[in-house]
Amino acid sequence: MTHDMRADTIRLSGHDGDEIEGYLARPTDNGRHGGVVVIHHMPGYDEGTKEIARRFAANGYAALVPNLYWREAPGASPDDAAAAARAKGGVPDDRLVGDVAGAATYLRALDGANGRIGTIGYCSGGRQSFLAACRLDLDAAVDCYGAFVVGQPPEGFPLQVRPVVDLAGSLSCPLLGLFGAEDQYPSPEHTAELTRALEAHHKEFTFHTYDGAGHAFFSTDRPSYRVEAALAGWQEIWTFFGAHLA
Amino acid sequence: MCTYQTRTIPVRGSGKGATGWFPVTEASVYFDHPVHAPDTHTLNVDFLRLGDQTVERVAVELDPGSARALADAILASLDEAPAELRSTG
Numbered sequence: 001m002t003h004d005m006r007a008d009t010i011r012l013s014g015h016d017g018d019e020i021e022g023y024l025a026r027p028t029d030n031g032r033h034g035g036v037v038v039i040h041h042m043p044g045y046d047e048g049t050k051e052i053a054r055r056f057a058a059n060g061y062a063a064l065v066p067n068l069y070w071r072e073a074p075g076a077s078p079d080d081a082a083a084a085a086r087a088k089g090g091v092p093d094d095r096l097v098g099d100v101a102g103a104a105t106y107l108r109a110l111d112g113a114n115g116r117i118g119t120i121g122y123c124s125g126g127r128q129s130f131l132a133a134c135r136l137d138l139d140a141a142v143d144c145y146g147a148f149v150v151g152q153p154p155e156g157f158p159l160q161v162r163p164v165v166d167l168a169g170s171l172s173c174p175l176l177g178l179f180g181a182e183d184q185y186p187s188p189e190h191t192a193e194l195t196r197a198l199e200a201h202h203k204e205f206t207f208h209t210y211d212g213a214g215h216a217f218f219s220t221d222r223p224s225y226r227v228e229a230a231l232a233g234w235q236e237i238w239t240f241f242g243a244h245l246a
Numbered sequence: 247m248c249t250y251q252t253r254t255i256p257v258r259g260s261g262k263g264a265t266g267w268f269p270v271t272e273a274s275v276y277f278d279h280p281v282h283a284p285d286t287h288t289l290n291v292d293f294l295r296l297g298d299q300t301v302e303r304v305a306v307e308l309d310p311g312s313a314r315a316l317a318d319a320i321l322a323s324l325d326e327a328p329a330e331l332r333s334t335g
Contacts, residue, residue: 042248043281073301079281083292084301087254087274123279124248147248161250185248215286216279224286 003027005057007050012066012106015098020070022103023050025057032114034139034245035107037100038065039121039128042086044078045069048221052120059238061245062107066099090161093131100132116245118173120237121146122218127164133175134167140244142176142237145215147185150193168197175205176240178233180213180226208236249287252276261293261304268302271295280307289313 007025014020023045027033036056040049045067056063068091069081076084085091104117118140121129126146133141143149150165175198179191186194188209198205213229216222220230254274261270272294280288289312293304308316324332 042250043279072299074299076301079305080301080303082281083274083294083303083305084296086252086276087272087292087294087296090250090252124250148250222279222286223284 001060002058003029003060005054007054007057010064010106012064012102014066014102015095018071020099020102021045021067021074022106023053023065023067024062024106025050025053025064026062026110027057027060027112030112031060032112033060033062034114034116034118034241035104035110036061036063036241036245037103037107037117037119037132038063039096039100039119039125039132040065040068041121041123041125042082042090044082044085046078048219051220061241062110062113064103064107066103068096068099091128093128093162093164096128097132097135100128101136104136104138114246116140118142118241118245120144123147123216124161127161130171130175131164131167133173134164134170136172138173140173140176140241141171142178142240144178144218144233145180145183145186147190147215149186150190150197151186165194165197168194168203169201171198171201171203171205174240174244175203176236177205177207178218178236179207179209180215180217180229181209181211182214185215206236206240208233249276249278251278257293259293261295261302263302263304265302268295270304277310281305283307283309285309 010024012022053063069085072084073081116139119129120142122144126143130143210229213226216224217226217229257273259270270293274292288307291306295302
């Protein structure tokens with residue numbers, strides 16, 4: 001069913017108690033709902049990500065997008081804020097985890113919250129979703145083509161992210177991974193490496209790799225959009241969150 | 247993929263952004279996802295003035311061939327200019 005919903009720009013307490021902006025979309029019925037922290041991609045806290053939050057609300061989840069670049073440029077357009085954050089070195093992993101924790105706390109406190117929280121992220125957000133699920137106590141996590149969960153980023157550049165596969169033993173919840181077979185970062189080989197790490201730690205996970213799709217296949221406003229993979233991927237998300245957040 | 251590649255250097259000059267001319271103090275160059283250009287990856291240049299919590303920006307996204315041609319044109323223009331006129335920088 002399609003839930004009636006409302007969407008608002010809110011303030012939440014993030015890492016170090018900093019007040020940051022967020023976009024909250026939630027069903028307006030009197031039922032109990034799970035919460036989803038939607039982690040925006042590197043291009044920023046943009047309209048595409050807010051559409052994703054509204055999609056979750058329409059499907060019965062309270063979804064909150066913390067603005068990870070709020071500190072760098074409050075009130076700036078999403079791409080300007082992203083550029084400022086990029087020039088200053090990007091979002092540190094600890095700060096990301098703190099902001100996701102703050103978003104989870106906010107969601108758990110909502111009227112009608114059932115107390116279950118998941119994360120979902122795309123691209124850089126996919127890595128961050130995995131990271132958050134290894135550092136926080138969550139109920140489900142979705143990694144959409146997150147690069148550098150395994151593997152090494154190019155050397156010598158100021159904006160660096162470190163692989164986080166070494167945290168796999170701390171994964172706190174079931175993990176859904178959605179990948180494109182034509183993607184190079186992460187490649188099918190990278191996905192296989194992550195699979196081995198999760199199996200070694202006896203973690204619950206499900207991965208799907210879609211033929212004919214590369215990186216960013218969920219992005220409806222980019223040339224990378226792939227209809228079949230995106231539709232199939234969304235169905236996997238509903239099944240997964242339905243099992244763990246409902 | 248997000249390449250995460252970024253070079254940010256101090257620069258001196260002016261740029262015209264959304265609200266008019268401003269002093270440019272940094273430039274970021276990176277080959278990564280564009281926001282507007284219809285490609286999966288472009289050579290992106292941000293001409294910036296970064297404050298503590300502010301940003302002014304002129305942004306450009308170019309396909310790789312265009313970016314190389316622009317780089318060559320920039321260097322050629324500098325080389326062709328009379329030496330006495332390009333003594334700064």
